[in-house]
Amino acid sequence: MSSTFVILLVGAVFCVLMLLVLISLLRSSIAGIREWCVANAFACAALVLYAFGRELPPLVAYEVANGVYAAAAVALFAGFRRFFGLRVSLPILAGAVLSLAAAIAFFHYRVDSFVARTIVVALFQGSFCVGIALTIRRSRKAWRSRYPYYFTQTMALVVALGHFIRSAIYLGHAADMTSLLQPSPWNLVFLSLGSFVLPVLTFGAVMMVHDTMMEKAEHAANRDFLTGAWSRRAFFEIAEREMSRSQRTGRHLSLLLLDVDNFKQINDSYGHAAGDQVLIEVVLRAETITRSIDYFSRVGGEEFAVLLPETSRTAALVVAERLRSVLERKAGLGVAAYTVSIGVATLHGTESYHDVIKRADAALYAAKATGRNRVVCEPD
Structure with missing residues (x-):
């Protein structure tokens, strides 16, 4: 059992754990939680597909796996938009996923290049992480306590930077990179970090949800239920x-x-x-x-x-x-x-x-x- 296989499965397990945490929060009716649930379910499925990529048909191992992982990033981004009451354009987001899948297909069937596929995925994921950070930043007037929002925003930017660095490194070592499951030092580093991106950002989202629930509880305790005046x-x-x-x-x-x-x-x-x-x-x-x-x-x-x-x-x-x-x-x-x-x-x-x-x-x-x-x- 290779180390890359284990890393991917451990990442999938963490996505399952975060999914279970989010499910327990669904009854709070806070916007964004359903999208984050979908994101973790997609991420878990994608990581499992990546792990068993050598045993799967090429179409599933490449186009389907990367498409599902892209859908996870899109759902995560949509969750943050909905959490702050911002508009979400499903056709645009669906088009982004389809475009990613088309790019993967191009660098699979027309120009077979693992490095090109990796760079496309890294740039896609990094762009949506930047989008998450900007969404949180632009909604700072809606922040309650600062820590959960600063944490999640910072993690999104760190993840985005990691994806962009990965693109540059893979571009410079194109001859040495041949497979996602290749146990090379760079591959292990980025695979380890990438497998835990969604759980980390979801953890930040959970902290934001908890902050919102605390604010609602304080409001219920301190405000009159009918008029909104102080209790x-x-x-x-x-x-x-x-x-x-x-x-x-x-x-x-x-x-x-x-x-x-x-x-x-x-x-x-x-x-x-x-x-x-x-x-x-x-x-x-x-x-x-x-x-x-x-x-x-x-x-x-x-x-x-x-x-x-x-x-x-x-x-x-x-x-x-x-x-x-x-x-x-x-x-x-x-x-x-x-x-x-x-x-x-x-x-x-x-x-x-x-x-x-x-x-x-x-x-x-x-x-x-x-x-x-x-x-x-x-x-x-």
């Missing part, structure tokens, strides 16, 4: 942190509590779906006037809180009045009218978050009791 739990943690910072730096911090007026009547008159739509709209409208450093949270059924760092009592009253005005909607055809009442409180000294929210809640209760659709501030 009550996350808001309390943020408030404690911001209050500690304000007390440490001596800067102002204010809190608004707001409640949708007569929300039960909206549900009773228009239905719960309309009530849910009102809550969603409250958050969307509020985001148009709040700053990037403010925190808007749904802390109860129809009750919301707004944390305003570096905001004095006077400024908080201005924000609250603007918010009340923005959140006042008149009735329309099949659309519920609604208003909000707002209570305002400001952090004093070393008091706790619960002290501030208690005073804001008392101010909100006063706004409700005195007619609704108004702003009430805590007493001086």
Whole structure:
């Protein structure tokens, strides 16, 4: 059993292992995973065909094996495109595979040259690795944590460089290279590296998928499922942190509590779906006037809180009045009218978050009791 045969089979086994890992991630419904599964299945098949090339018909050993390996690279590239929400042109990718197969056939039947076939395959694979690296780079605004993306991008570039170096070396040693299974030093080096290209890039893809899943889990934990506002739990943690910072730096911090007026009547008159739509709209409208450093949270059924760092009592009253005005909607055809009442409180000294929210809640209760659709501030 030759060393080249073993290297190819070990590479196929790694592709199977990565395929099994990807299959376990399919239910996450993250784009790109299906294409990566196809890529590893194709790569496994191609490596097995390469390993048994001497026992197979020439058409299978050359055109089919290289065509399947090219399809693996194309599917891998398509997976990265889909992962980042980019368009994938299947006709163009299929045409690339067919062109590769045609080039292999030319250097098999018209000009029989192992070196030419190897260079064609290496340039094809290297080009798609560059395409993967560029896809990741151009989508850097969608990166969450940096490491998985830098790792995969770097590996794609290293693999591409390896393919281009292989082309140059094989071109310079054309007389010495006669077969893929030839146990020459250069052949063993590039065959060893090439057999693990797809598993390595797939490993990077899995890290990116894991990063996306973590981001989704954090979003589910920290955001309200209906409105997308900060959840009550996350808001309390943020408030404690911001209050500690304000007390440490001596800067102002204010809190608004707001409640949708007569929300039960909206549900009773228009239905719960309309009530849910009102809550969603409250958050969307509020985001148009709040700053990037403010925190808007749904802390109860129809009750919301707004944390305003570096905001004095006077400024908080201005924000609250603007918010009340923005959140006042008149009735329309099949659309519920609604208003909000707002209570305002400001952090004093070393008091706790619960002290501030208690005073804001008392101010909100006063706004409700005195007619609704108004702003009430805590007493001086």
